[in-house]
Amino acid sequence: MKRTLWGALALSLLLAGPVMAADGIKIGLMGPMTGSWASEGQEMKQVLDLLAKAVNDQGGLLGKPVVVVSEDDGGDPRTAALAAQRLATQGVVAVVGTYGSAVSEATQNIYNEAKIIQIANGSTAIRLSEKGLKYFFRTCPRDDEQGRVAVQAIEKMGAKKVAILHDNTTYAKGLADEAKSLLAGKAEVVFFEALTPKEQDYTAILTKLKAAAPEVVFFTGYYPEGGLLLRQKMEMNWPVPFIGGDATNNPDLVKIAGNKACAGFRFLSAPLPKDLPSEGAKSFLSQFQTQYGSQPSSIYAVLAGDGFRVLCEAIKAVGSTDPDKVAAYLHKDFKNFPGLTGAISFNEKGDRVGEVYRVYQVDAAGNFILQP
């Protein structure tokens, strides 16, 4: 019995050895395949697999096939550091990913020292690109960009008293701070506090919020708390309008809150996959539909796809996989590339240039409707 067990163990070790032996251009994908953001990571992988297949069907890159090597970062900095080391030793040219800002940060130095280009797809924290890292790019916008759009939306609603509620995460706090500083002189911030994520009852903080009498509440946290807030706000019979940051953009928000509580809720987001205007995006989405039977639900997966396409384009244009040349090209000569999520250019810090965020509103049936 014991021998069988050890045999099984040894066999699994053998299987777990180098899976990819094919000669080709390796592009890494680092995403949360397990953990609480697993749905994001798995969709990222689906998108990249599909795009890589399309590139390979057309003859690959520089005459070689593209191989996507994906690693699990578990949504946790320690696991991510290991995933990054592993990708670095597998000879990848560049890496797409990852979703969480703190997770990306734990891997930035590893990639930078290994001279691997990293294109993050969901890490919006401002400080990631303020370190002057030469090989770091991102296809998602930064939090300050979102703050700007949020303040525009609040101004448009004509609100003079604004409450800002965050949850102390890197992302939510950053967005809240940004919005607060941009609101100065335009509207009064009557409430600025954090809730504790993953609780079930937020009536205490809602009562406190109500006492501050805001005309609009800007919630910068994630969708599970957002859904609960909306439901409990309705149960309190408090009709104040809520605006959410892009982390409330998830169909589960409606499932948690219920259609009635969600109706009229606005949130900021990069356009949802279904609202992407370009022809390229439409044909990609229909391919995705035929391949996997459903549309991608998360814009971050599509942004990962854009990261991959940007890399392919840059490698093709430079004619080599030399990280210095590719990075220099992306910084300087790469302008207005027709990405799935709109035109893509990078500034000298590696941040995406251009407006990405839109305002969405939830209708009575729980659908997300793009606001003009």
Added chain:
Amino acid sequence: MMDRTKYLYLAGTVVLAAAPAVLNTYWVDVLNNVGMYAILGLSLNLIVGHAGLFNLGHAAFYAIGAYTAAILNSHFHIPVLWLLPLSALTAGLFALMIARPIIHLRGDYLCIVTIGVGEIVRIALINNVFGITGGANGIFGIDRPQIFGWVIRRPQEFYYLIWLFLMVTVFLFQRLENSRFGRALNYLREDETAAEGSGIHTAHYKLMAFVIGAAWAGMVGNIFAAKMTIISPESFSFWESVLMFTLVILGGSGSIPGVLLGALLIIGLPELFRGFANARMAIFGVAMVAMMIFRTGGILPARPRTYRLPQPAAAVEAKP
């Protein structure tokens, strides 16, 4: 018998010292993680394995050590390694403070309190207590450790730091296990009433075990902070405590080789199973279940120790 173990340890040391020359950076970094969890496991082993106190909040002490190092380093630029004793001190003091009123609790009751403590610490860190923990962002920009002006940066360099620390830990804990202190802990684990009856101050010994274990975890926290250069509360979740607890129980509680093996399996196997992509955690779980079915007492359970009475001089002479 003793000689064989010595040779085994010697051979192990040689293999380990040569490992970075053979393995690539990734595997060296996996071994770094194994090493850190082995030290954490050994520190928890003193509490769980020797004193028999169920502690499912060990990540709290680990976190306090890490945050002590991170805060003092990022604000006052004190070299990280100098803060090693201070990390131990704060974690130990914190353990003393919270363990003193609850040390008389038995078994699962103590376990529940420690889970609570672990969560309180994590949530306090998220809520930015005293405005110094950086909230959910955590603290970034922690310096790399330096030894005489030589900056430890690459995983290979960390490997020697961590495994040297592990060796020192193994040596000290081995000594502790065979001391009067270790025997007292084992006695009160087996039968607290009898131990008290024999004149062992049980509360004192339990507290000491708690404090030493916590202080050691605090030092690992220091190294973790220096290695990652960024720490955030999600690194010290309840799951971390469970991992440490599991590796002690799986390897064999109360046994140093068992804990080392446990760390190797718990941290190493998920990495080995990376080839299975999305199913890796499921396969890891199956492997764990299989092991617990076949080895219920842990893989390398603690062996009963024998002590020879010193033979009277006359008896020795009488023998031919």
